[in-house]
Amino acid sequence: MSALTSAEAPFGAPGPDTAERIALTRPQLVARAAYALRGNDQGRLHVAAPNLYPHMWSWDAAFVAIGLARLSTLRALDELETLFAAQWRTGLVPHIVFTDGDAPYEPGPKRWTCRELCADAPSGASTSGLIQPPVHGVAVRRILDAARSAPAAERREVVERIRALWPSLLAWHRYLAAYRDADGLGQLMIYHGWESGMDNSPRWDAPYAAVLPGAEFVPFRRADLNALGLTGGAPSQRPTDAEYAKYQWLIQELRQVRYDDSRARDSLSFRVADVFAAAIFVAANEELATVADELGLPGADELIGYADRFRHGVLATTDERGFAADLDLRAGTVLRTETIAGFAPLLSGGLDPARQAALLAELTSPRWCGHPALQYAVPPTTSPLAVEFDPVRYWRGPQWPPMTWLLIWGLERSGEQEAALAIREAAIDQLADGLFAEYYDPFTSAPLGARPQSWSAAVALDLLAR
DSSP states (O other): OOOOOTTTOTTSOOOGGGTTOOOOOHHHHHHHHHHHHHHTBOSSOBOSBTTTBOSEEHHHHHHHHHHHTTTOHHHHHHHHHHHHTTOOTTSOOOSEEOOSSOOOOSSOHHHHOHHHHOTTSOSSSOBOSOOOOOOHHHHHHHHHHHGGGSOHHHHHHHHHHHHHHHHHHHHHHHHHHHHSOTTSSSOOEESSHHHHTOTTOGGGHHHHHTOOOOTTOOOOOOSHHHHHHTTTOOGGGSOOHHHHHHHHHHHHHHHHTTTOHHHHHHHOSOOEEOHHHHHHHHHHHHHHHHHHHHHTOTTHHHHHHHHHHHHHHHHTTOOTTOOOOEEETTTTEEEOOSBGGGGTHHHHOOOOHHHHHHHHHHHTSTTTTTOTTOSSOSOOSBOTTSTTOOSSSTTSSOBOHHHHHHHHHHHHHTTOHHHHHHHHHHHHHHHTTSOOOSEEOTTTOOEESSSSOHHHHHHHHHHHHO
């Protein structure tokens, strides 16, 4: 399908990169994706994107490892090992590991001051004090599977290195189960929209309304808008200044409690149960349990127990369609929004056949992938029929390749192979521009945000290798 012209585009003209969209062949796309990853490679880690995100992000690293497994299982393990080398003593895996040098990014290490405030922070790395969704177990399973076709020596090394990483992986899952679900209800608490990975999603509009920066707080200068300008982006593609002030204030609140989870879960202005991250946690536990069984590692029963607990938590939020909801734990309210998070049960599993069929019908309906104006039939992050929908602003509507990947994988896990294949083909067609943008306008497929984004290239590699 060709890109819409500016006259046809229902919500504005496409960006400059869509004026003459060139679709690469699949072999060309594989080569371009590998080249893009190579350009963002700094040895044992990939920066998320050189200008806008010049450091290592946690769930980006997991997706990068999934894609790298198709090129080099050993290099894929480097990525996870680098990330987990910055793990906190509690088991927390930080959402940012800062690279050496003076790459401009705010908030940087001096703003977080994790080592200065918390003895649990690592002494050998500068990190943030937040988390991101736990995709890492999924990556480990993919790496082990990819190693099956590798030479025997490589497979042995992969197994040895997974064994060495295993205590850190278990510690990460134990942290989430103990510290982020203290009541044992299968509800994964987050302290900041950044922890969901979906920073400004409509999912968080109501909780953020209650976040009121102190009168003495002075927001610091944003670096993202200048960096985005280097790729031809615009402020309309990013969260607003008012939203950023709240993001920054929440970091200040975490600093005030010295990153102590027991204090944070009782005092922070933003305390939400993230249903999509919980569903990812279900799947990651199940994936790691299969690794434990295959390699004779400890913890398989424990991991299955976590999966069962959080699956129950996800399903407890669903409506008659099987569509899931987040929970505002501070206000005690259910957050029912028309966002991609509602499809969490496709990742967690456990729906009865009737509601799974209803959820699949929702996904393929005009409210989502069946919307007639979509350039490619992959899920937007917010329903185009929702009042909050914005086709270009970050997590309020654009299509994100890793989210598409997760739903394809979730459909496969749920036995919905035909639907998974249809979305997979559409996703590859969208990525065939070879730009590997951070996200895309659903109606024009204009590339938005940073580019090339490492995880978008990685997703392309994995989808093409299926």
